[in-house]
Amino acid sequence: MKTYYVYMMSNYTNNVLYIGVTNDLVRRVAEHKAHVNDGFTAKYNCKKLVYFDDFENVEDAISREKQLKQWHRDWKNNLVAEMNPQWKDLAEEVGVDDEIIESVSEYYKSLKES
Numbered sequence: 444m445k446t447y448y449v450y451m452m453s454n455y456t457n458n459v460l461y462i463g464v465t466n467d468l469v470r471r472v473a474e475h476k477a478h479v480n481d482g483f484t485a486k487y488n489c490k491k492l493v494y495f496d497d498f499e500n501v502e503d504a505i506s507r508e509k510q511l512k513q514w515h516r517d518w519k520n521n522l523v524a525e526m527n528p529q530w531k532d533l534a535e536e537v538g539v540d541d542e543i544i545e546s547v548s549e550y551y552k553s554l555k556e557s
Contacts, residue, residue, distance in 0.1 A: 447504035449511065451494040451523060452484055457530050459487040460519055464508040468495060469538045470547065476534065477548040491532040492539070494523045 448468040452461040452475050461484045465471035472492050478485040498504040511519065527533060 444499060445501075447498045447501045449496050449498070449504050449507045450492060451511075451519070452489040453491045453493045453523075453530065454488045455491060457491075457493070459489055460493075460516070460523075461487070461489045462508055462511050462519075464504050466501070469543065472534050472537065472539045473544045473547040474551075476539065476544045477551070479547060479551040491530075492534045492537065493527055493530050493532070495533065495537070 445466055447464060447466050448471075449462065449464050450468060450472070452463070452472070453459060461475075463471065474480060475484045475492075476490045478490075483489070496507065498507065511522070514522075523530060
């Protein structure tokens with residue numbers, strides 16, 4: 444059975460939030476931390492995993508992602524604070540370490556070179 448995740452990334456001052464959905468939280472967080480994609484999280488330096496929730500059904504995960512993206516910022520802040528009162532980076536807790544980040548970075552670098 445596959446697991447799907449809705450997650451929030453923030454910058455280190457916690458004034459920017461990115462909400463995404465993935466089927467591989469470790470890989471996706473490592474991609475954000477390595478800035479392998481030129482997008483919102485790279486532009487706003489969102490390298491800190493502050494929230495995640497898991498789902499067994501991809502449609503449920505996508506629905507929750509869309510719902511959260513419509514929420515007011517205060518509601519999102521409260522949701523993060525319920526799970527993560529100090530807004531600490533949860534990446535290590537889910538298995539993301541420097542070795543994985545470097546591996547992801549090298550993989551994407553090799554893709555660009557080929």
